[in-house]
Amino acid sequence: MIAQQLLNGLFLGAVYALFAVGYTLVFGVLDILNLAHAAIFTAAAFAAFSLASMGVPIPLALLAAAVMAGIMGILLDRVAFAPLRARNAGTLVPLISSIGVAIVIGAVLRGIYGVDERHFAIGGAAAAPVIHLGTVRFTTVELLIFLSAIALMLVLGWILRATALGRSIRAVAEDRVAAALLGVDLERTIGATFFIASSLGGAAGVLTGLEYNSATIDMGGPIELKGLAVIILGGMGSVTGAVAGGFILGAVETLAIAFGLSAWRDAILFGVMFLLLVARPTGLFGKRTLRAA
Amino acid sequence: MNALVDFYAKHSRLVDQIGVNAIMALSLSVSLRAGQLALAQAAFMGIAAYLSAILSLNAHWPLLASIALAMLVSALVAALLAYPVRRLRGVFLAIATIGFGEIVRVFANNFSITGGAEGLSGIPNDATTPVIYVGLALVAVALFALSRTKFALAVSLVREDEHAARSVGVDVGAIRTLSLALGGAIAGLGGALYAHSNFFLTPADFGFGRMEQILVACVIGGVTNAAGAVLGAGLITLLPEITRAVQAATGANVDFFRELVTGVVLLGVILFAPAGISGLWRKRA
């Protein structure tokens, strides 16, 4: 049973991680919590559903939805964050404006799709052909979703490490003023950060939708709070940390249930996060100093 | 006068909700004024709500006594929470305290004394409008009185620069703990009044959604003054009913209309008045 549970946790953790890297990237660069990330995650799942129902192949739908999510991210920044950034509005006010955008996105989705759960014609991951491997079983689609998540995170890692854009993003995250002095175009870099973060969040939404064969208006609710736990576990602003945090969360959640503590699952999850924050305020991989509000 | 009586007869629940939400927004403003983005207000509210309800239902305590103890316990919990999070600031503090709130909610779900998800019903509905508004007035007066004390000075110094505050002799840890405890006590009042004006409690009443509501009310009203918190709470509480009236008047018969307007209003206020509604009024004055 434990082997199957660890595999369950691994699959779960991959999507958590993919969602959280976008979350943490925006925090790392801008020091703000973007509570509209979950709304973009949801919008992308619906977009992929629409495309798939028009006959677009799933991989292409995933790609297109991720790009759309990225564009939404840029718009989100222009509408909700850039005007406040220009005024040095701090961390609290952007938090509220991101809540406002999340409500608007939810309302628009409701206008387009109604309240019903939408399902992909190909069925959920659980309905796909099952692969038996020793005592564990998983389906081909689950495996593909897992591999897609990993691949996307590797691409992000490559962008951050090896490209000029990645260097700019890291420079802005390190010290915005210094980066500007070194000639980094701040607004362009921030826009690119939002594109990348949101397209990854969107991809996580599509993969979640495929995994459970479901797109709903409020599918972002649970992952929004769990995503916070993930980025704290890993260390806010640390992409490696968010990946590790995603897998740790998947494992904690799965093992809590495996040991018969399903009723206490969320308390354990947030308890672990709380204790880690208390013991190590910068998270497992965070190196940044603490910031005042 | 008759129009007023008639209005109250039709909307007394709404009036009460504004009062309770205003108290909650004020409770959050206390820690925000000390620069502490501590988002556990919904949890303090829940602890106090359940405690005062259980005291009334099981021990038949009178209303005021149950409110007093609920406030005390809620303040104590807040003060205790201040210790483990003493090294956390900004968004880190926010997330840790949100996590604390989730843990409290899971406990409320699993304890039999709270009734779990099936809730706690039959709570006496004795927090009438005058009781709620006397509570709100007392909080406002207390905060105003405090604003002229050394404590208020220390709070603003901690918000501006903790290190410099220490260098002039401010015990930053004590001020943080005190401001959290004071916010906890006020949230306790709000929670107890909520319990006694709603007949029924369920853990979902005190989740992240509630915390968001309190935070939004506080920030769009304006963090730095009591009037702002009350205005913000008023707007947030009235918005669903205002949009309902607008929807009826315009015949905009679409389900998502109210949600859309709510989001746009929220965004508009925060973008055009980052210091909140009360900030707008101040600028002009």
Next chain:
Amino acid sequence: MAQTRVNAGLDVADVSVSYGGVAALRGVTMRIGPGSIVGLIGPNGAGKTTLINAVSGVVRPGTGTISLGPLRLDRLPQHLVARAGVARTYQNIRLFGGLSVADNVRAGAYRLRSPLSDEGVKELLARVAVHEFDVSRPAASLPYGEQRRIEIARALAGTPSVMLLDEPAAGMNPRESHELRSVIRGIAQRGTGVLLVEHDMSLVSAVCDHVVVLNFGETIASGTPAQVARDPAVVEAYLGTSA
């Protein structure tokens, strides 16, 4: 504004501080008597700010003692050191930027029983040569030199026994720097001991009774400004490189 306790002067005895195994101060000893002005100089990284941090309770010395008369300061948290009567300024100004000038000055009197009156605020601002302007302006909106002096006024507001000034002339124009001399002398004349960390040697020579020179965390010389200026070790370590 009466002193809250008898000022017996500050004694730093054999103080060492290390950060993660790297020694920042090694066995430093000095005394700042009431009303005296002690200069603390040395190249960048010599440990000057570390000493101020140690005295003001920001860092805890590994060995040695720091005392204000009979009161041991080296085991007290920062805010209690401040309440005992040790005030300081910062190399990078740390005003309460969002608060008004008047509130910043009032904040300095936090340790005292009674709050500062409006007249008290004006008098203190006059003592640091800030005249004639709107005290309700946010502190962060003022020019750099004025902010420096307001920070000194804030430190003065608590009627300290000892005042630690960390490069007060940095960023000041020559006229302001010159005005600063009388401000510092004025502080000492009222009985407050002053520790002045400064790169501007003309200022140090002009106001200090005694100068301590640090290099790599150790005292390499001390004496009157004139004695120190002639010390070969100082010339080599410090003056030689910066003059």
Next chain:
Amino acid sequence: MRLKPFIYAVLLASFGASAAFGAGGPMAGKTVRVGVIADVTGGAGVYGTPQKNAYDLASDDIKAGKIDAGGATVVFDVQDAATDAAQAVNLMQKFTTDGQTALVLGPTLSGEAFKAFPIAKAANFPVMGTSTTAEGVTAIGPTVFRCALAESQVIPTTVKRTHGKWHYKTAAIIYGDDNAFTKTDGDIFARELKAAGVDVVDTETFHIKDTDFQPSLTRIESKHPDVIAIGALFPEATKIIEQAGKLGIKAHMMGGNGLNSPEMYSVAGSASHGTVVGAAWYSGAMYPSNVNFVKHYTAKYGKGPDQFAAQAYAAAQIVAYLVKNGATNKDGMLAGLKHVRVIQTVLGPIGFDANRDVKSSPVILSIVKNGFTTFH
């Protein structure tokens, strides 16, 4: 006002399909306003929207004479509470004080009902829950009625019937512990299984909106239960069943009212086949009004009705019946509801017991390809 006497008759004849009085009925020219509180948006929008749809359809059907309201115009003023108890409370106060509304139907969730119904009780105002199935709802007061079969009325029969056929010895329970409806499911399944001598080998909980149930199901499978009792609403139940299928779990599955939705077979597919659902309504029931309801609802909204819609439609049929018999205001409604014996609805013949709860028998269904069938 004195009410004219009601005709208390068991209307076995098709009550809905034939317009007995049509536009020229005894109540012609009268307008009766009914307030409806439904969560059309927000987290429970997926339950409140079918309710709204059902009232819209019922409104059309009354106009067209397919439901006989004695020729009166019945206005269903459907207001969205947005899954916000505060809005449900405000709506309840608005409806009970506007001087026009004769009866309030809803809200959607029991948690909202516990806050809103006491207001109606204080105003001596009649209200009827159509989906608020938690225990204690009707106990709030003498003006609170319910036309939805509670889980406590459905699940005991479900356990008895399945146990009688499958003779299982061990069971696992999986239920949502953060929602009054599904928590009640969990409690009642535990009680009834124990009473039947079944050993409950594992109990798992989840939260509403969860999507991944594999860890819980993996644990359940390790205990090899003969049967799995599901306390869930259909969005979670479809995923539980689908994922159980993937994990190769062969145990029998059963659940309550929450599983009575076309989504069960259309989404979970073959994994759902054989799942037993105890419910208040059978979509395939041959009552004429039900046949018409299912047909017209499907035509109008492009998908079949679920139980939320059926119970709301039944509430509208009850309202029409009361109006036809002279109830035009709140006193008339209250008196009418107290005296109702049996009304033909899409749920079958129903009435109210002494506790104002619906008197009706549950149906035990089994999921087959593309639909439900009765379980034998």
